[in-house]
Amino acid sequence: MLPVLLFSGCIFDKQPIGEVVAKVNDEVLSTVDVEAWEAALGEVSVPVETRRSFIRNWVEEELLFQEALSQNLMEDPWVVERLHRIKRTLLISRFMESEAFTQPQPSAQSIKTYYQEHSAEFVWPVIHLDVEYWRSNTSEGMGQLRKDLMKSKKDIIWTGPAGDMVHDLVSIDGLGTTDPKIWKVVSALKVDGYSGVLKIDETYWIFKLINRKEAGEQKGIEEVQPEISAILHEADRVSQRDELIQNLIKEYREDGRLMWAEAASTISVIDTLEE
Numbered sequence: 001m002l003p004v005l006l007f008s009g010c011i012f013d014k015q016p017i018g019e020v021v022a023k024v025n026d027e028v029l030s031t032v033d034v035e036a037w038e039a040a041l042g043e044v045s046v047p048v049e050t051r052r053s054f055i056r057n058w059v060e061e062e063l064l065f066q067e068a069l070s071q072n073l074m075e076d077p078w079v080v081e082r083l084h085r086i087k088r089t090l091l092i093s094r095f096m097e098s099e100a101f102t103q104p105q106p107s108a109q110s111i112k113t114y115y116q117e118h119s120a121e122f123v124w125p126v127i128h129l130d131v132e133y134w135r136s137n138t139s140e141g142m143g144q145l146r147k148d149l150m151k152s153k154k155d156i157i158w159t160g161p162a163g164d165m166v167h168d169l170v171s172i173d174g175l176g177t178t179d180p181k182i183w184k185v186v187s188a189l190k191v192d193g194y195s196g197v198l199k200i201d202e203t204y205w206i207f208k209l210i211n212r213k214e215a216g217e218q219k220g221i222e223e224v225q226p227e228i229s230a231i232l233h234e235a236d237r238v239s240q241r242d243e244l245i246q247n248l249i250k251e252y253r254e255d256g257r258l259m260w261a262e263a264a265s266t267i268s269v270i271d272t273l274e275e
Contacts, residue, residue: 021055024062029055096241106232114228115221122219122227126174130211131186135166136204142197146206149194169210182207 018032037054038046073079115122134149136142141160148156158165172178172186181200189195189209198205213219252258 022059022062024059025066027062027066029058029062106229106236110232111225111228112221114232115224119218122224124173124213124215124217124219126215127187128171128173128213129186129209130169130171132169132208132210133167134206136160136164137202138164139197139199139204141165142204142206146194146197149206149208174215 018030018035020028020030021034022029034051034055038051134142134145138161141158141164144159145156145165172183174183174187179200182205185195185198186207186209189207191209191212193209195205195207198207249258249260253260
């Protein structure tokens with residue numbers, strides 16, 4: 001069986017990695033590792049039980065891994081074959097990310113041209129609304145807020161409870177993902193129109209319709225620019241990959257490293273390099 005050591009406040013010599021929390025053979029889990037894991041969670045405070053569970057999972061996994069190594073399973077044919085597949089995939093992916101492929105930002109003109117040539121693809125499938133809203137847990141101050149909004153005051157002072165007001169902009173559509181009560185109110189508004197103070201599920205709201213796009217209406221180029229940029233990036237990547245493959249085919253054929261039975265139903269590539 002493998003020796004497992006759990007520590008509290010113990011530091012190993014020549015290991016400036018923080019305090020050692022657990023150790024299996026030569027593998028160490030330190031306080032630095034635990035702190036990095038906690039930081040990745042993005043939580044202000046990690047419960048003690050959650051931290052204990054993380055440490056225990058690390059120990060359990062490391063025990064199993066070390067035991068597998070002790071049985072020489074790195075040489076197991078099943079493992080070797082799958083490691084080879086993973087290695088091939090990683091190497092190809094890394095090569096594709098290398099300097100062999102340069103992808104400059106698509107120009108404004110290329111985006112505009114694509115937009116014009118594919119305009120039929122860029123339409124709103126359903127009604128789409130851009131909405132501004134004000135939300136509070138109490139009705140206090142909401143009536144005065146609406147009056148100020150209707151008067152188009154620039155400096156509006158919230159008179160309700162401090163910290164209770166939420167103000168934001170959202171986009172919603174008619175796909176059924178929006179609260180039906182909210183959709184019913186907002187979809188009936190005219191552009192730049194305000195709703196009254198509405199109580200929806202114990203919360204008080206004021207809505208303003210900023211923009212309205214009907215189903216089938218053309219999307220603006222500024223709205224689809226990120227999508228078109230992604231499309232052009234992918235097309236450029238495919239084009240560069242195809243060009244690279246053609247160059248490699250030519251190079252490998254010329255020096256005898258590639259033999260390709262092109263007429264066959266499957267492609268056969270034979271590496272004739274001497275070891």
